[in-house]
Amino acid sequence: RKEVEQDPGPFNVPEGATVAFNCTYSNSASQSFFWYRQDCRKEPKLLMSVYSSGNEDGRFTAQLNRASQYISLLIRDSKLSDSATYLCVVIEPGGFKTIFGAGTRLFVKA
Amino acid sequence: DAGVIQSPRHEVTEMGQEVTLRCKPISGHNSLFWYRQTMMRGLELLIYFNNNVPIDDSGMPEDRFSAKMPNASFSTLKIQPSEPRDSAVYFCASSLLEGLGYTFGSGTRLTVV
Numbered sequence: 001r002k003e004v005e006q007d008p009g010p011f012n013v014p015e016g017a018t019v020a021f022n023c024t025y026s027n028s029a030s031q032s033f034f035w036y037r038q039d040c041r042k043e044p045k046l047l048m049s050v051y052s053s054g055n056e057d058g059r060f061t062a063q064l065n066r067a068s069q070y071i072s073l074l075i076r077d078s079k080l081s082d083s084a085t086y087l088c089v090v091i092e093p094g095g096f097k098t099i100f101g102a103g104t105r106l107f108v109k110a
Numbered sequence: 111d112a113g114v115i116q117s118p119r120h121e122v123t124e125m126g127q128e129v130t131l132r133c134k135p136i137s138g139h140n141s142l143f144w145y146r147q148t149m150m151r152g153l154e155l156l157i158y159f160n161n162n163v164p165i166d167d168s169g170m171p172e173d174r175f176s177a178k179m180p181n182a183s184f185s186t187l188k189i190q191p192s193e194p195r196d197s198a199v200y201f202c203a204s205s206l207l208e209g210l211g212y213t214f215g216s217g218t219r220l221t222v223v
Contacts, residue, residue, distance in 0.1 A: 097166060098212070
């Protein structure tokens with residue numbers, strides 16, 4: 001089993017749609033969780049942290065479910081500019097080793 | 111804040127040549143990471159440093175790869191000799207504290223022919 005798994009997609013959604021991605025991780029002792037966004041031929045950029053209590057930033061909501069070992073990202077009212085690859089990131093115990101998922105591709109169309 | 115600065119942006123070299131990639135982390139960040147990204151394997155952590163000390167280099171694929179961080183503001187990743195399968199985008203990232211998110215540089219796109 002991979003340490004961090006994501007559905008590669010692609011997810012093709014119309015503008016205004018709500019879309020959700022999940023990511024599972026294998027190490028129950030993992031400490032920190034993030035979502036990154038990567039545009040084509042660009043570097044990954046931090047989108048948001050993920051907390052057990054949930055984290056909301058505008059149209060984006062991230063959740064952590066430790067019992068089931070998954071994190072989720074919900075995007076409401078999708079915009080064309082949301083088209084990108086979304087990377088799930090897990091930080092291992094010790095706080096240094098970071099594992100990136102393979103990413104989920106999102107295409108938002110007009 | 112200039113962000114994480116990598117050079118060169120693009121590198122095309124012939125098989126067997128030495129390649130050196132450079133990274134300047136964000137000032138004050140004490141953790142530095144080298145990643146490689148390919149379509150087939152995604153983002154792979156090669157090595158990370160904390161306070162200029164290599165903590166884990168288990169991701170370095172072979173002895174042909176080496177990395178140094180002589181001071182808090184500079185790191186290099188060297189491939190000698192280079193091979194076509196080393197072609198990838200190499201990212202450097204830095205972080206202020208363990209467990210926090212990273213800031214990535216723009217990457218070096220390496221092509222070995």
